[in-house]
Amino acid sequence: MFHLIRNRAWNGLLLFSLLSGSPLLSQAQTNTAAPNLTMSSAIVGATSTQSAQLNVLNLAPVIPGVTAVACPATLEFYSASGALLKQMSVNTIAPSTAVSLVFKPSPPSTAVNARAQIRAVVVMPFPIVTPVVSSGSTPVIPVGAGCTFVSSLEITDDSSGVTQILTTDFRSTPEAIAVVTPGMK
Numbered sequence: 001m002f003h004l005i006r007n008r009a010w011n012g013l014l015l016f017s018l019l020s021g022s023p024l025l026s027q028a029q030t031n032t033a034a035p036n037l038t039m040s041s042a043i044v045g046a047t048s049t050q051s052a053q054l055n056v057l058n059l060a061p062v063i064p065g066v067t068a069v070a071c072p073a074t075l076e077f078y079s080a081s082g083a084l085l086k087q088m089s090v091n092t093i094a095p096s097t098a099v100s101l102v103f104k105p106s107p108p109s110t111a112v113n114a115r116a117q118i119r120a121v122v123v124m125p126f127p128i129v130t131p132v133v134s135s136g137s138t139p140v141i142p143v144g145a146g147c148t149f150v151s152s153l154e155i156t157d158d159s160s161g162v163t164q165i166l167t168t169d170f171r172s173t174p175e176a177i178a179v180v181t182p183g184m185k
Helices: 008-019
Strands: 002-005 036-040 044-046 050-058 073-079 084-090 098-103 116-125 149-157 163-167 171-173 177-180
Touching: 044 050, 044 149, 050 073, 050 116, 073 098, 084 098, 116 149
Parallel strands: none
Antiparallel strands: 002 177, 036 116, 036 171, 044 116, 050 098, 050 149, 073 084, 073 116, 149 163
16 A cells, blocks of 8 residues: 655654665565655746746766766746746756756736746656665665755846846755555555
């Protein structure tokens, strides 16, 4: 049976169980879709004379002679009502480089200073490892190298190009993780 875990305490308990060799590991493991790490800005307003730009920088350093870890991401803009407005998927963001997605919002009315309320979202695949443990062996869980991104959202004036709003305050949003519980049907 699948249970959804949204709470950090439960996620920590799950990780502890996996690392401590709980009976969970002695059962056959079921692969589920890998979860994503989703980071969202707060809602910002933009007028018809402004553009929004979402920037994502891979903080990993360039190390000569070392192949970089693939760091894919999806950049998105949403309306305040949750409608997807624009999206761009990137197969990998190379170390020490950035990608950007520009969105020209359409305010809901032609009134002076009418604003479109939008938010920026960055979705990154979260590496997940399914341990394979034979009966009586000590569980070993390899730790993979993850990607470290920093994101910013800027609202710029279309005529001058001047940044009028800049935020780097992105928050993670909860994602359900499916866990197989042995012995339950």
